[in-house]
Amino acid sequence: MKPEQHPQETERLRELRRYGILDTDREQAFDEIVELAALLCEAPVSVVNFIDKDRQWFKAETGLGVRSTPLETSLCGHVILQDEFVEIPDTLADVRMADNPLCTSDPGFRFYAGAVLKGSHGLPLGTLCVLDHQPRVLSDLQRKVITALSHQVMRELDLRQALEREQMLRREIDHRVKNSLASIGSLFSMKARTAPDENVRIALEDASMRIRSLSSLHAELHDLEEGQSVDLESLFRRVCMDLEQLLPEGVSLSADVRGGRASPHLANGLLLIVNEFVSNSVKHGLTETGGRIEFVITTEEDQWSIVCKDNGSADTKDAALAASASGLGTRVINSLASSLGASLDWRASGHGMELRLASLAEA
Template sequence: MKPDLHPMEAARIAELRRYGILDTEREREFDELVELASEICEVPVSVVNFIDEGRQWFKAEVGLGVRSTPLDTSLCGHVILQGDFVEIPDTLDDSRMADNPLCTGEAGFRFYAGAVLKGANGLPLGTLCVLDHKPRTLTDLQRRVLRVLSRHVMRELDLRFALEQEQMMRREVDHRVKNSLASIGALLSMKARRESNQAARMALEDASSRIRSLSSLHAELHDLEGGESVDLKSLFGRIEADLLQLVPDGVTLVIDVREDRATPALANAFLLIVNEFVSNSVKHGLKNGEAVIEIAIRASDRGWSIGCRDDGTATAEDAERAASACGLGTRVIQSLAASMDATVQWNAAGRGMELTVAST
C-alpha cells in the first residue's frame, strides 16, 4: 500500500527543506547514531531517514547500502502519519505493509520500529528506525534508546540551523557596517573637496582616510571563517597599514610575524588582541610626540604566542588594572585567552605596557 500524504504536506516539506539536510554527505555524527541503534536493538538494519517529495532519503544507514528509495514502498511514509513511536512486530500482519515488496520477499523486512523525527513546528520529517528480517519485539530499554537517539538527531539539526541563522545575521550586520563606514568615508571625502579652508580640508581628508582604514580593518576581522589556514604575514601586512591610519601622527607601529600560517580561529584571535592593545595604548598609555608600539607573533606546531609592548607611561598599577580585566578591551583579551586555553601576562614599570598571551 502506498503511503498517504500528510494532511499538512506542503508545510511539512517546507519545514524539512528549512533544515537543509537533504542530499548532504554522510557524517560520522549521524553514522554513529544508527550504529548504536542497530547494536542496542540487536537488528541488522538501522537508518535516519527523511520523507521527501516522491522519495525516502537516508542521512545515515547501517545494513541498507543505499541513500534513497521510492516513496511508494516506504515503510516510514506510513509511520510519520501516526504517533511519536511505532513498533510493528510482524509487517506481514499489518495491512499497510503486507503487500510491500520490501517486506514480502525472502529477505524482506518483517520487523519495524521507528521514532518519528519532528521539526520545530511539530510536523514529522522522518524517522530513526530499526528493521529486522524476522518478526520480533523490542524491550522497554531498546524503545527508550530509540526515542532518545531520535531526539539527539533533531537537537543536532536544530543546533546547526541556529548556527547558520546566527552566521547569516552576522554577515548581514557586517555588510551593513562596512557599507556605513564606506558611505561616511565617501561623504567626508566629498566635503573635503568642497572645503576652501586648507586646514579644514586636511582634517576632513585625514578623517576620511581613517574611516576607510577602519572599514578595511573591520572587514579583516570578519573574513577569517573559511579555509584551512591563514597567511599571517600577508594578513598583518595589511593590518599594519590599516592601523597606521588610525593611530596619531608620530606613532610607529611594528608588527613582526615569524611564522607564515595559522588556523582562521588563531589568526582572528591575534588580530583582535593586536587591535585591542593598540587601541588601549593610544587611549591611555602613549606619551605626546614620538612613540613606538611593537607586536611580535609566533606560531608553530609546538605552540603560539603574541607579545605586545609600547613605550608609553603605563605603571605597575596600570598593569594590575589590565590584569583584572576592568576595561572592555582587556576583557576581550582575557576572554579570547580563556577560550583558547592560553595564559595572559601584563607588565609595566613606568616605561610602557607589555602584554604576553601564549598557549599553555
C-alpha cells in the same frame, strides 16, 4: 501499499527543505547515532531517514547500503502519519506492508520500530528506526533508547538551523557596517575638501583615511569562516585603491605582498601600520610637489616583516623624533609593534623615511 500523503504535505515538505539536510554528505554525528541504535536494539539495520516528495532519503544508515529508496516501498512513509513512536512486531501482519517487496523478499524486513523526527513546527520529517529480518518486540529500555536518539537527531538539526540564522544575521550586520564605514569615510573626505581651516582639513583627511582602511579590512574579513586567514594581497590591493583616492595629487602608493596570508589579528596590525605611515608621510615627509610611498610585506609560516618607505625629506632628526613616539601616529605604530611582538626601527638620511618591523624571531 504506497504511503498516503500527510494532511499538511505542502507545509511538511517546506519545513523539511528549510532544514537543508537532503542530499548532504554522510556525517559522523549521525552515523554514530544509527550505529548506537542498532547495537542497543540488537538490530541488523538502523537508519535516519527523511520522507521527500517521491523518495525516502537516508542521512545515515547501517546494514542497508543505499542512500535512498522509492516512496512506494517506504515503511517510514506510513509511520510518519502515526504516533511519535511506532513498533510493528510483524510487518506481514500489517495490511500496509504485507505486499511491500522490502518485507516479502528473502530476507525481508519482518520487524520495524521507529521514532518520528518532528520539525520545530511539529510536522513529521522522517524517522530514526531499526529493522530486523525476524518478527520480534523491543524492550521498554530499547524503546526509550530509540526515542532519546531521535531527539538527539533533531537537536543537532535545530542547532545547525539556529547557527545558520545567526550567520545570516551576522552577514547582514557586516554588510551594513561595511556600507556605513564607506559612507562615513566619503563624508569626511568631502568635508575635508571644503574645510576653510587647514588644521581641520588635515584632521578630516586623516580620519577619512583611517575609516577607509578599516572598511577595506572589514570587506576582507566579511566572508571569512572561523579560523581562516586573510588574503594579504587582496586586502592591500583594496587598501591602496582606497587610500589613493585621498592622497594629494602627485603622491603615489605601491604595495608588494610576498607570502600571501595572515591571521586577522596580524592583518589588522599591518593595515594600521601602513595607514599611520602613509598619514605621517603625507603630513610631514613628502613635499608639495609629490612623492612616492611604498611598502613590502613578507610572511613565511610564523614569521613576518613589513618595510614602509617614502622619498620625502625626512632626515636623522625626523627618524629620532619618530622613534621617540612623540606624535599620535608614531605612538600608534609603537603600540602596534608591542602588541604584535615585533621589533621596530625608524631610519632616515635626508631622502625619505623608512620604517621596518619584524616578528621578533626573525629580527
